[in-house]
Amino acid sequence: MANGGPEIEQLIQLLARLPGLGPRSARRAVLHLIKKKDGLMVPLAAALDRAVAAVRTCEICGNVDTSSPCSICSDPRRIEAGLLVVVEDVADLWALERAGAGAVLYHVLGGVLSPLDGVGPDDLSIDALINRASVAKEVVLAVNATVEGQTTAHYITDRLAGTGVKVTRLAHGVPVGGELDYLDEGTLTQALKARTAI
């Protein structure tokens, strides 16, 4: 198969392993890169090299950044506020930051408890969380509203029970812009229970 030599073939195979890209779209992406060699391929290669050299995982919270402790954990305003938001994954941390979460610190668990997949408490950074919680004013459990996420939240709540730290979770309710007709019954029930005065 003379699809442009081993260098191109290998690039296709590596790109195909990215989420959202398959073999076919990876091939299209590589052709696009080759067509825009100076404008896109060369800058992308340089950006990847720079990122490989610069990226660190924060030793405190588990965020990825170019320094450790990361810029969030080093922010005095956030440390002062003492609000510790627990997330499953770095992607959730980024989503909350995009939403303008404010002066909060994060703790990335690195997953959720899942006995079926063999993920126990020791596989997540839960011990580190318990340590950090002792100096926090409040721990917000911002785990996903899945069965595993809620199991993990229960486990963490139990572990924190003796410490006296305030533990909260994200509000359930109707998504902003969401239509009632398309929402599941669990969400609607929770939204009705937690109704607020206008």
Added chain:
Amino acid sequence: MANGGPEIEQLIQLLARLPGLGPRSARRAVLHLIKKKDGLMVPLAAALDRAVAAVRTCEICGNVDTSSPCSICSDPRRIEAGLLVVVEDVADLWALERAGAGAVLYHVLGGVLSPLDGVGPDDLSIDALINRASVAKEVVLAVNATVEGQTTAHYITDRLAGTGVKVTRLAHGVPVGGELDYLDEGTLTQALKARTAI
């Protein structure tokens, strides 16, 4: 926005310019890369660097390869056969090669005639095609079955009319595995006209 520093932000923006990836999926891809730093990010960076250094556009046919003339144009068996397949784009060339096109040479036009978009004959490698056609036994027009593709095919046929070279096009018909019910009428009419004995 503390989404991991300028190196990561720039990588997201460049990846978001690939076809099939938007800002959201580029962010997910970058997180995936960072998580699999040694297994995926480092090899991808190296593969991109190698590809940037190695990739050439073939001076004869317009294919991309790591040598020019490309491995297809240098293949004596293909040169001997004298069958010149004209395609719009390198992606079409790769598709035909994947399909096992056999001992054929290619000519990549680099697009199709499109007066509305200001693409005339001088913007495509048509003059080079006419030159190459003089030593070919047959020219197969494997352009897309779109209006622009067919216009381009007509134009090339006219240009080749005086040269005596045999000009053919890909067969129209029912795609292998296709269901009649879902096919357009034009395809069905052509498939019926060009029916073959079993």
